Amino acid sequence: MPDGTTALGDRTVDAVDVHAFEVPTDGPEGKEQDGTLEWDSTTMVLVRVHAGGTTGLGYTYGDASAAAFAHTQLAPVIRGAPVSSPPALWRRMGERIRNAGRPGVGAMALSAVDVALWDLKARLLDLPLVHLLPSCHDSVPVYGSGGFTNYSPDRLTRQLADWVEQGIGRVKLKTSRHPEADPRRLTAVRRAVGDGPELLTDANGALGRKEALYWARRFHDEWDVRWFEEPVSSADLEGLRMLRDRGPERLEIAAGEYAFTAQDFANLADGPAVDCLQADVTRCGGITGLLEVAGLAAARHLDLSAHCAPAVSAHAFCAVRRLRHLEYFHDHVRVENLLFDGTLAPAGGALRPDTGRPGLGLEVRWADAEPYRVHGARPS
Numbered sequence: 001m002p003d004g005t006t007a008l009g010d011r012t013v014d015a016v017d018v019h020a021f022e023v024p025t026d027g028p029e030g031k032e033q034d035g036t037l038e039w040d041s042t043t044m045v046l047v048r049v050h051a052g053g054t055t056g057l058g059y060t061y062g063d064a065s066a067a068a069f070a071h072t073q074l075a076p077v078i079r080g081a082p083v084s085s086p087p088a089l090w091r092r093m094g095e096r097i098r099n100a101g102r103p104g105v106g107a108m109a110l111s112a113v114d115v116a117l118w119d120l121k122a123r124l125l126d127l128p129l130v131h132l133l134p135s136c137h138d139s140v141p142v143y144g145s146g147g148f149t150n151y152s153p154d155r156l157t158r159q160l161a162d163w164v165e166q167g168i169g170r171v172k173l174k175t176s177r178h179p180e181a182d183p184r185r186l187t188a189v190r191r192a193v194g195d196g197p198e199l200l201t202d203a204n205g206a207l208g209r210k211e212a213l214y215w216a217r218r219f220h221d222e223w224d225v226r227w228f229e230e231p232v233s234s235a236d237l238e239g240l241r242m243l244r245d246r247g248p249e250r251l252e253i254a255a256g257e258y259a260f261t262a263q264d265f266a267n268l269a270d271g272p273a274v275d276c277l278q279a280d281v282t283r284c285g286g287i288t289g290l291l292e293v294a295g296l297a298a299a300r301h302l303d304l305s306a307h308c309a310p311a312v313s314a315h316a317f318c319a320v321r322r323l324r325h326l327e328y329f330h331d332h333v334r335v336e337n338l339l340f341d342g343t344l345a346p347a348g349g350a351l352r353p354d355t356g357r358p359g360l361g362l363e364v365r366w367a368d369a370e371p372y373r374v375h376g377a378r379p380s
């Protein structure tokens with residue numbers, strides 16, 4: 001193990017390169033759907049930072065415009081800057097994009113760069129990222145997440161039952177695009193997975209307040225659903241609070257995947273509006289942003305659940321004291337397995353970072369990624 005001071009020394013960021021890959025969805029049934037969105041592809045924006053022959057990588061899922069944003073707004077801030085303190089660079093990047101637009105695309109670009117800087121530092125120190133972070137767990141329990149509203153009954157039940165067969169004791173399906181279809185879908189899922197596994201649902205903000213209260217009671221009473229994510233828009237803090245107070249006691253209300261800033265999380269934690277907070281490390285300011293959210297959740301006595309991006313979330317959320325679980329999301333699992341070597345597979349219902357590999361333990365599979373490139377150029 002190299003001495004930390006020597007390994008980091010006065011090293012500075014030599015270069016930054018940014019890429020985006022748009023990967024079509026794998027469904028045979030046309031566009032995938034949830035309560036409020038249709039999509040036929042998933043775009044990963046990938047950032048690499050280089051120092052002294054070592055490379056760190058980070059990513060976010062969004063539009064390729066986040067790649068352009070990282071390239072024009074953020075790369076100039078970190079090029080030539082010391083690699084020793086990602087939070088110091090996080091602060092400088094945040095200041096730089098005040099007028100360019102910090103929440104949304106700006107926060108996603110910043111998250112990808114921040115993750116790359118942490119990965120770089122860990123690799124320079126020859127440490128797995130989980131050991132560089134203030135970790136309090138060595139693995140992260142997962143729940144299987146997919147069950148899109150356009151799936152055929154067969155695909156829906158097979159996908160969720162497969163996760164249960166792999167030892168994952170919690171599964172989530174999308175609901176509420178066509179609420180009248182949900183009883184049939186939930187009955188089929190419950191029959192396929194049996195009584196044991198925990199059922200989670202996600203409306204992606206599709207319902208009005210009274211509709212959401214009606215479905216919250218039915219989901220819980222008829223199919224023993226224990227988690228109702230974004231029953232109403234996560235911007236409707238009062239609606240979330242109402243559902244939390246008046247819905248079934250054993251049905252948790254969850255939101256937070258669209259929180260970009262610490263204040264967004266504070267708004268959800270006030271009241272509180274949710275029973276369990278969610279955070280996406282690739283949207284909330286990367287690992288530096290997530291560490292702030294973890295402190296906020298602990299101070300408000302709320303558990304924090306990881307939204308998606310399993311390859312980075314598995315390391316990052318080991319540092320969340322009030323960790324609940326991680327969303328093992330079908331689309332992201334597929335994209336990460338396609339674009340990276342070194343991804344993790346769940347064992348015993350959890351992802352355990354590989355401590356035998358430095359950083360996130362990921363290597364880009366350039367040859368496989370190239371057909372999907374929509375931004376940047378293959379490194380020579």
Ligand SMILES: [Mg+2]
Pocket residue numbers: 202204229230257
């Ligand atoms: Mg969701």
